[in-house]
Amino acid sequence: xADSNKxxxxxxxxxxxxxxxxxxxxxxxxxxxxxxxxFEMEALAMGGVVALIxxxxxxxxxxxxxxxxxxxxxxxxxxxLALILLVVGIFAKLxxxxxxxxxxxxLGDTLGLKGGAFVVFTFIATALISTATGTSIGTLFSGxxxxxxxxxxxxxxxxxxxxxxxxxxxxxxxxxPISDTTIASAVTQSYKNKDGVADIGGVVTTRMKYALIAGxxxxxxxxxxxxxxxxxxxxxxxxxxxINPKGLIMLLPVAVLLVVAVIKRxxxxxxxxxxxxxxxxxxxxxxxxxxxxxxxxDGALTGFLIDGVNNMLGTVVYLYxxxxxxxxxxxxGMMDKTIETxxxxxxxxxxxxxxxxxxxxxxxxxxxxxxxxxPAIIVFGPIADKIGQAKNLHPYRRANLMDGTTxxxxxxxxxxxxxxxxxxxxxxxxxxxxxxxxxxxPLHIAYATFHSxxxxxxxxxxxxxxxxxxxxGPNGERIPAKEYxxxxxxxx
Numbered sequence: 401x402a403d404s405n406k407x408x409x410x411x412x413x414x415x416x417x418x419x420x421x422x423x424x425x426x427x428x429x430x431x432x433x434x435x436x437x438x439f440e441m442e443a444l445a446m447g448g449v450v451a452l453i454x455x456x457x458x459x460x461x462x463x464x465x466x467x468x469x470x471x472x473x474x475x476x477x478x479x480x481l482a483l484i485l486l487v488v489g490i491f492a493k494l495x496x497x498x499x500x501x502x503x504x505x506x507l508g509d510t511l512g513l514k515g516g517a518f519v520v521f522t523f524i525a526t527a528l529i530s531t532a533t534g535t536s537i538g539t540l541f542s543g544x545x546x547x548x549x550x551x552x553x554x555x556x557x558x559x560x561x562x563x564x565x566x567x568x569x570x571x572x573x574x575x576x577p578i579s580d581t582t583i584a585s586a587v588t589q590s591y592k593n594k595d596g597v598a599d600i601g602g603v604v605t606t607r608m609k610y611a612l613i614a615g616x617x618x619x620x621x622x623x624x625x626x627x628x629x630x631x632x633x634x635x636x637x638x639x640x641x642x643i644n645p646k647g648l649i650m651l652l653p654v655a656v657l658l659v660v661a662v663i664k665r666x667x668x669x670x671x672x673x674x675x676x677x678x679x680x681x682x683x684x685x686x687x688x689x690x691x692x693x694x695x696x697x698d699g700a701l702t703g704f705l706i707d708g709v710n711n712m713l714g715t716v717v718y719l720y721x722x723x724x725x726x727x728x729x730x731x732x733g734m735m736d737k738t739i740e741t742x743x744x745x746x747x748x749x750x751x752x753x754x755x756x757x758x759x760x761x762x763x764x765x766x767x768x769x770x771x772x773x774x775p776a777i778i779v780f781g782p783i784a785d786k787i788g789q790a791k792n793l794h795p796y797r798r799a800n801l802m803d804g805t806t807x808x809x810x811x812x813x814x815x816x817x818x819x820x821x822x823x824x825x826x827x828x829x830x831x832x833x834x835x836x837x838x839x840x841x842p843l844h845i846a847y848a849t850f851h852s853x854x855x856x857x858x859x860x861x862x863x864x865x866x867x868x869x870x871x872x873g874p875n876g877e878r879i880p881a882k883e884y885x886x887x888x889x890x891x892x
Contacts, residue, residue: 409468410460410640412678418732419727421455422779426768429499433770433818437825441714444772448721454717455728465728472727473720477587477597481778482716484587487671488578490708491657492533494678495650496542497692497704500532503647505546510645519626520619522547522556523564523571523851527615531571532654534579537822539569544826549834557628559840562627563848566811566823567618571851572775574807575611577604577661580715580774585803589788589795594876598795601661601670606799606878609868614854620793621850653678687841715774723780730782739786754791755863758784758798759805766810771817773806794878801859810854812849814842 411417428447432438452469459465472478504525513521525547530539543565551561568695573579577600587599661667682688689719694703729735742761747753761783766776781802814820818844830837862868871884879887 402793409464409728411458411732412460413458415732415734415737418455418734419872420458420461421451421728424451424454425722427460429769429772429775432823433772434816438819441718443715444775445714445721448699448718448725452721452724452728455725464731468727469724469730470727471744472723472730473726475723478720478723479680480597481583481587481719484583484667484671484707485580485712485719487668487675488534488580488583488708489710490705491578491653491671491674491678492535492538493704493708493711494675494680494688495532495654496538498580498650498682498687499644499647500529500650502530502546502644503650505550506643506645507648509640509643511731513554515628516557516560516623516626518551518554518556518737519560519564519622519804522551523568523615523618523622526565526568526573527780528568528651530569530579531576532572532651534572534576534582536569536573536579536819539572540819540822540826543569544823545830549830549837552628552834552836558838559628559844559848560622560626562823562840563850564618564846566845566849567851570807570811570819570849570855571611571615574803574855575604575607575737577601577657577667578674581806581815583804584719584774584777584781586733586795587707587797588777588802589785589798591795591876592789593871593874594871596876598799600667601663601665603796603799604658605662606796606868606870607804609780610800610804610858610862613850614858617854617857618850623777633720646685649681649685650678650687652681654888663720705849708827712873718775721777722775725780726779732786735782739783742783742787743790746785748790751791751793751867751869752863754787755797755801755869758787758801759859759863762802763805763809766806766811771806771810771813771819773810776806776810777802778788792884794872796878797868797870804859806853811852812846813844817846818868821843836841 409418425448429444432443432447456462456465471605507520508521508525526543529543533539538616547565548561552558571852573581576582582600582604586600586603589598590596621668653674656677657670660673661670664670679693692703694701694705694727742748742757747757761781762776765780766773767775782804784798811819813818824839824842825847827839831839866881869881870878871881873879
């Protein structure tokens with residue numbers, strides 16, 4: 401928070417005008433995601449920079465304004481997040497070139513899955529692909545062309561098949577150590593009793609129980625409702641175009657990354673081992689060649705190293721834009737005022753109430769940003785951090801509440817969710833090639849995204865019952881709710 405003795409950054413019209421850059425950024429998000437259907441991080445990056453420029457015109461001190469922007473951008477949290485994303489981008493592109501998706505297609509075909517069983521398989525496959533690559537949007541664009549037409553011809557219900565692909569993409573986005581939402585939810589939550597922020601390995605480990613329960617809920621419903629009649633032999637012709645069992649071998653680097661992340665509690669070390677092991681395994685098995693690592697074609701660099709960095713540049717820039725907006729809100733005092741208002745509310749009087757504020761606050765932010773969960777967590781993360789610290793909630797718990805709830809309702813609202821729009825766009829793009837594919841009502845897609853529905857139910861129960869609620873000990877350790885309450889009663 402800003403120093404209370406330091407003069408605030410002032411705006412014409414009062415402190416409330418410091419919110420203009422944030423409002424402008426929201427407008428850009430809605431315009432790109434909802435109105436124009438532009439799902440590019442570079443567009444959001446532009447929106448963030450333009451929003452900051454517009455905000456500066458309302459400041460009484462332009463020099464101080466831009467110093468506040470730089471202050472927000474230069475925070476340790478933002479620099480750490482930016483570096484993680486750049487390194488993660490390399491691993492994600494390595495997984496894409498490794499053909500993980502084609503490996504799962506081979507597996508489903510080998511097992512002879514059809515109807516509801518194929519829908520369940522699709523959910524699990526896309527969940528693993530999303531976990532391996534760390535990108536929900538990338539999983540949607542790669543999963544639909546391969547699994548959607550094949551599944552329909554193999555007896556899967558089109559609506560639930562679409563919902564399964566979206567659910568799987570969200571599942572991986574929620575738990576993947578290399579996902580921007582996982583990283584953002586961890587690095588924005590700091591310890592109260594020691595230095596540092598929540599480590600990604602610990603965050604992923606503690607959130608698995610929520611994701612797995614919601615995933616089981618989704619699997620049962622997809623198996624029961626996912627069938628749509630007899631399979632069509634034409635489905636095999638499509639499947640055969642995307643069959644490559646070697647793709648499954650590239651799950652080994654993912655396993656290496658996960659194990660190292662849990663043991664070392666350091667995402668940089670984990671990703672380094674993931675990239676090194678993935679490169680060696682890919683070269684030895686012939687899945688990738690040296691030209692897939694880096695090469696020059698027609699005077700331009702290609703390969704997963706440069707592609708990974710390039711793929712993340714737009715994301716990094718828009719996150720710096722959001723960080724600049726947060727710097728303005730901090731220096732103007734608006735951030736302090738917002739946190740103070742929430743902490744003094746009646747709802748924040750209880751631990752469950754504080755968790756509801758964190759959950760619904762970040763969900764509302766995400767909805768305003770078109771379900772752009774990463775930016776929503778960056779925007780609301782500092783508020784959740786202070787509210788959670790006031791109740792001594794462990795950083796893991798705060799991170800899991802934010803990531804889990806942004807993966808629930810914001811994804812399901814058909815009028816604002818970028819994910820629903822992407823699904824509609826993917827189906828529309830396939831209609832010209834496959835006459836048996838028809839467009840689906842976006843509202844129905846929301847009803848069929850069972851994993852996100854399950855996540856909302858699981859987290860609301862968790863908040864109500866206290867299940868999974870951990871508190872921070874004297875040295876930053878996790879203390880279960882029962883032990884914490886007992887110790888508080890004893891000390892009193």
